Structures are given as structure tokens and as C-alpha cells.
Amino acid sequence: DVKVTQSSRYLVKRTGEKVFLECVQDMDHENMFWYRQDPGLGLRLIYFSYDVKMKEKGDIPEGYSVSREKKERFSLILESASTNQTSMYLCASSIGKNTEAFFGQGTRLTVV
């Protein structure tokens, strides 16, 4: 079974803090993605990566950055957390041009 593991299920951070959300997948997938999920807004793509050290902006990249130093790990960074970044963050991975994406359990981040 493919496993996508996010380091924390729940996180509470203060405004202005630098926040790291970690995601690891164990199936050698080339592609990794970060989404945020808000009630009534579905899933929105923040950043994605098709290869190590490669990154591309998604639909809502403002206030975020990412890092992919190893194939299995994709980190989402909030440089200076703000209250409007309180959300559920979902990491996903996929292989090649396969039609199925695999999601982690999500990190519910609260910024106070």
C-alpha cells in the first residue's frame, strides 16, 4: 500500500512564526503536491514538484514556499504564519502520468 505520511495531525502556531509541514511518501513517486482544504472551498493547490529540487507554483502560492531535497520528502514552509493560513493542509503524491493521487491524512494548522 502506498503511504503518504504527514508529520503532524494537529499544529498550533503563533502569528509570525516560521512553520514547517513535512510530508513523506514511501512509494518512490516522482510527483508531490501540497493542497489546503477549507470548508466550502474544496482543495486548492499551493505548490507541487515533479522532481527533486524542482518546484512549481500552484493556484495559491502566496505566503508559502516549499522544499524538496529528497525524492520521498516534500516540505511546506510558512515563512511568517498568519491567521488566514489556519486551514487543513493535505499532501499528495502520484507516479508518472497515473490517474490516481494518494493523499496523506492532513495537518490541521491553527494560527493564533
Added chain:
Amino acid sequence: GQSLEQPSEVTAVEGAIVQINCTYQTSGFYGLSWYQQHDGGAPTFLSYNGLDGLEETGRFSSFLSRSDSYGYLLLQELQMKDSASYFCAAPHNTNAGKSTFGDGTTLTVKP
């Protein structure tokens, strides 16, 4: 850009059949995926339609009509465990992970 519309809520009874519709507007279209998400859980892949027609997987089927920019997910013999949110998604290219998602339909199955 891409946008997908689906109903926000659907309610049905155990044993019934329910259809969740998804209409889309896209500048480029490769196919339509469906994901299920239980409360507090991860979205899990259900099906993908790259071509027009019906795809069947057990109690779940998915349909696509490119000419109508429309698809649906059909759930048969509903069970209580089918209560969840269902999302349609359109991959931006043939890579599944880079997708635009609909806002989700919350399905409530009642006894």
C-alpha cells in the same frame, strides 16, 4: 482556468441509489476523477474517466460526457459507511496530482 460545480449536500436512505453531478468549465480537459473523504480522513481515489461513457467499480460508477461538460458519480445500494464528502477533480494534464477540485458534496445516508 478550470472550475467544477457540484451540489453541496445530498441525502439518501440506506439501500437507495444516489447520483452526484459535476459540471465543469476548463481551458483544457483531460478527464474527470472522483475522490471520497470521510470526516477527518484523507481523500481516497474512487475513479477516473478519461473517455466518454460509464466506468463501473463495484457499487460505484462514474460517467463522463465531454460534449455536455458533465459527469456524475453513481452510488448504488447505499450503506451508512458511504456517508462522506465526494469531490470531482479535473487533472490539469495527464498528471493526476495537479488537479482542480470541486467544492465537494456531502452525502448523508440515513437508515
